[in-house]
Amino acid sequence: MQQTATTTPTTPNSGSLTVVGHDIAGQERVLTEGALGFLQALCDEFAAEVPELLAKRRERQQQIDAGQLPDFASDTAAIRTSDWQIRGIPADLQDRRVEITGPVDRKMVINALNAGVKVFMADFEDSLAPSWQKLIEGHVNLQDAVRGEIEYTAPESGKHYQLNDHPAVLVTRVRGLHLPENHVLHHGNAIPGCLFDFAMYFYHNYRQLLAKGSGPYFYIPKLESHAEARWWAKVFAYAEERFCLQPGTIKCTCLIETLPAVFVMDEILYELRSNIVALNCGRWDYIFSYIKTLRNHPERVLPDRQQVSMEQPFLSAYSRLLIKTCHKRGALAMGGMAAFIPAKDPQVNQQVLEKVTRDKELEARNGHDGTWIAHPGLAETALSVFNDFIGVGPNQLHITRDVDAPILASELLEPCQGERTEEGMRLNIRIALQYIEAWISGNGCVPIYGLMEDAATAEISRTSIWQWIRHQKSLSNGKLVTKELFRQMLTEELSNVKEEVGSERFSAGQFIRAASLLEEITTSDELVDFLTLPGYRLLTE
Structure with a gap:
C-alpha cells in the first residue's frame, strides 16, 4: 500500500472532525462514515x-x-x-x-x-x-x-x-x-x-x-x-x-x-x-x-x-x-x-x-x-x-x-545498587541511536544486539545518561558524566554504528537526524517526557 501525494480532508456530517492525512490505499475500509461518526462522538x-x-x-x-515522594493516597x-x-x-x-x-x-x-x-x-x-x-x-x-x-x-x-x-x-x-x-x-x-x-x-x-x-x-x-x-x-x-x-x-x-x-x-x-x-x-x-x-x-x-x-x-x-x-x-x-x-x-x-x-x-x-x-x-x-x-x-x-x-x-522506591560503566554508557548510546533512527524511519520494533528493542528500552537508555549528567555521577573508571563527555561518546559511537551497519545503509538511513535528536533530548536541562513526542514531529514531517 502506497501513500499518495495529495491530502483529502474527510469530514463527518457535523464538521467538528477533519481527516487531513494523505490518501492511503485501503483507507475506505477504515475511514468509513460510521467509523468517523463514532470517532467524532468520542472526541x-x-x-x-x-x-x-x-x-x-x-x-x-x-x-x-x-x-x-510517591505514596499510597489517604483519600482512597x-x-x-x-x-x-x-x-x-x-x-x-x-x-x-x-x-x-x-x-x-x-x-x-x-x-x-x-x-x-x-x-x-x-x-x-x-x-x-x-x-x-x-x-x-x-x-x-x-x-x-x-x-x-x-x-x-x-x-x-x-x-x-x-x-x-x-x-x-x-x-x-x-x-x-x-x-x-x-x-x-x-x-x-x-x-x-x-x-x-x-x-x-x-x-x-x-x-x-x-x-x-x-x-x-x-x-x-x-x-x-x-x-x-x-x-x-x-x-x-x-x-x-x-x-x-x-x-x-x-x-x-x-x-x-x-x-x-x-x-x-x-x-x-x-x-x-x-x-x-x-x-x-x-x-x-x-x-x-x-x-x-x-x-x-x-x-x-x-x-x-x-x-x-x-x-x-x-x-x-x-x-x-x-x-x-x-x-x-x-x-x-x-x-x-x-x-x-x-x-x-x-x-x-x-x-x-x-x-x-x-x-x-x-x-x-x-x-x-x-x-x-x-x-x-x-x-x-x-x-x-x-x-x-x-x-x-x-x-x-x-x-x-x-x-x-x-x-x-x-x-517500591528503594535505591538500586550497581555500577555505572563506560561500556554501559556507550551501549546505551548505540541502542538509543539505532532505535531512534529506525523509529523516525517508520519502524518501531527493532532487533539490536540480540534484544527486541521498542520505545520503552530506548527510553531507559537515553534517560539513564540524562540522569547521570543531571546529578554529576561518575563512571566506574572515574570519568565524570557531563554533556561534553556524552557528545564526545555520541560522535564516536555514531562512527561505530556506521561501521556496524555499513556505509550504504548508514547513508541511506536517518542516523544523522537520530543523533541530533538524541543529543537534543539527552543534554536538555529539562527531561523530555517521551522521545516519541519530538520523534513524532520528525515522523510526520
Missing part, C-alpha cells in the same frame, strides 16, 4: 478532558521534583481496604499463560497469531512508529485477522502466510494519553491517538469478535492515576451504550508501567471494575518511569541498564504487590516482557533460552498468571515454564500472597 465527549489529565500529571511531577484508603471484585473474566481470557506482542504489520500479525501462544497483543503503541500509512494498514490487517481472511505473500521469496486453525486471542494496545494523532483534527486540534485507535478497532470488529465467542479486548498503556482509569471507564461505557451492548462487554488489561500507577493499582481496578480483567507488569517502561519520576532525587540514580533486573528489590516488590492486588480482586496478574530474540548460533541460543527460563520461572513462582515474549522462537520455552507451574490451568488466581508482609512505599 466530542472525551477529547477535552485529556489535556486536563495530562496537566494533573505535570502537577504531581512538580510535587515530586520538590521533594515529595477505603477502596484499598474494602471488599470488592471486578465484574469477571471472559472464557477466552481466563488462560493467558504466554502472550506475544508486536506491531500490526501484516506478516507479523499472522506469525504472532500462529505462534502457539494464548494471546497476541497487536500494538499501536511502543512497537509501532505511528505514521499515517502504518496506522491505516494496521487497521486493515486487524480487520482481516478478525475475519480470518488475512494472508500475505513475501515479495522477495514468494513464501505464503495465512492463519492456522487455532490462532491466539487478539488484544489490541492503543496509544497512551500523551500521544496525539496529527492526521485527524477535532475543532482544528489534533485528537488523542488513543481515541483513534480505540474507535477504529472497536467499530469495525466488535460484531465479528462477539459472534465468534470473543470480544473487543484492549491493552491500556501508561496510566498514571485512577482518574485516567475513570476516563477510560467512561469511554467504554459510552461505546457500550451507543451500540446497545451489555455493560462490561469491552474488556481491558492495564499496564502498570509508571511509578505513580503502582501506588493506585486497587483504585485503577476499582474505577474499571466493569471492564478490566488484568494488570500487567510493563517492567521496561516502569524502569524508565522510575528514572523519570525520581529525576530530582540523586540517591535514586540507577546503574547500567543491564544490572536493573527483576531481582532488584524495588522491582521484586512491584511484581509481588501487583500479583497480590490483582488476585485479591479476581483479576489476572500478567508478567513482563522477555526482550531476547533467538540466536542462530546454537550455543548462544542455549544461553538465551536459559536466561528466558530463569526470568519466567521467577515470574511464575511469584504467582503471575502469564508472561510476555517478543519473538515466536521463545514461545515453547515460556510455555514450558508456565505449564509446569499452572498445569491444566487456567491461571494462578489461587495464589493470594496473603501471608506476605505489607509492601511499603519505601520498598
Whole structure:
C-alpha cells in the first residue's frame, strides 16, 4: 500500500472532525462514515478532558521534583481496604499463560497469531512508529485477522502466510494519553491517538469478535492515576451504550508501567471494575518511569541498564504487590516482557533460552498468571515454564500472597545498587541511536544486539545518561558524566554504528537526524517526557 501525494480532508456530517492525512490505499475500509461518526462522538465527549489529565500529571511531577515522594493516597484508603471484585473474566481470557506482542504489520500479525501462544497483543503503541500509512494498514490487517481472511505473500521469496486453525486471542494496545494523532483534527486540534485507535478497532470488529465467542479486548498503556482509569471507564461505557451492548462487554488489561500507577493499582481496578480483567507488569517502561519520576532525587540514580533486573528489590516488590492486588480482586496478574530474540548460533541460543527460563520461572513462582515474549522462537520455552507451574490451568488466581508482609512505599522506591560503566554508557548510546533512527524511519520494533528493542528500552537508555549528567555521577573508571563527555561518546559511537551497519545503509538511513535528536533530548536541562513526542514531529514531517 502506497501513500499518495495529495491530502483529502474527510469530514463527518457535523464538521467538528477533519481527516487531513494523505490518501492511503485501503483507507475506505477504515475511514468509513460510521467509523468517523463514532470517532467524532468520542472526541466530542472525551477529547477535552485529556489535556486536563495530562496537566494533573505535570502537577504531581512538580510535587515530586520538590521533594515529595510517591505514596499510597489517604483519600482512597477505603477502596484499598474494602471488599470488592471486578465484574469477571471472559472464557477466552481466563488462560493467558504466554502472550506475544508486536506491531500490526501484516506478516507479523499472522506469525504472532500462529505462534502457539494464548494471546497476541497487536500494538499501536511502543512497537509501532505511528505514521499515517502504518496506522491505516494496521487497521486493515486487524480487520482481516478478525475475519480470518488475512494472508500475505513475501515479495522477495514468494513464501505464503495465512492463519492456522487455532490462532491466539487478539488484544489490541492503543496509544497512551500523551500521544496525539496529527492526521485527524477535532475543532482544528489534533485528537488523542488513543481515541483513534480505540474507535477504529472497536467499530469495525466488535460484531465479528462477539459472534465468534470473543470480544473487543484492549491493552491500556501508561496510566498514571485512577482518574485516567475513570476516563477510560467512561469511554467504554459510552461505546457500550451507543451500540446497545451489555455493560462490561469491552474488556481491558492495564499496564502498570509508571511509578505513580503502582501506588493506585486497587483504585485503577476499582474505577474499571466493569471492564478490566488484568494488570500487567510493563517492567521496561516502569524502569524508565522510575528514572523519570525520581529525576530530582540523586540517591535514586540507577546503574547500567543491564544490572536493573527483576531481582532488584524495588522491582521484586512491584511484581509481588501487583500479583497480590490483582488476585485479591479476581483479576489476572500478567508478567513482563522477555526482550531476547533467538540466536542462530546454537550455543548462544542455549544461553538465551536459559536466561528466558530463569526470568519466567521467577515470574511464575511469584504467582503471575502469564508472561510476555517478543519473538515466536521463545514461545515453547515460556510455555514450558508456565505449564509446569499452572498445569491444566487456567491461571494462578489461587495464589493470594496473603501471608506476605505489607509492601511499603519505601520498598517500591528503594535505591538500586550497581555500577555505572563506560561500556554501559556507550551501549546505551548505540541502542538509543539505532532505535531512534529506525523509529523516525517508520519502524518501531527493532532487533539490536540480540534484544527486541521498542520505545520503552530506548527510553531507559537515553534517560539513564540524562540522569547521570543531571546529578554529576561518575563512571566506574572515574570519568565524570557531563554533556561534553556524552557528545564526545555520541560522535564516536555514531562512527561505530556506521561501521556496524555499513556505509550504504548508514547513508541511506536517518542516523544523522537520530543523533541530533538524541543529543537534543539527552543534554536538555529539562527531561523530555517521551522521545516519541519530538520523534513524532520528525515522523510526520
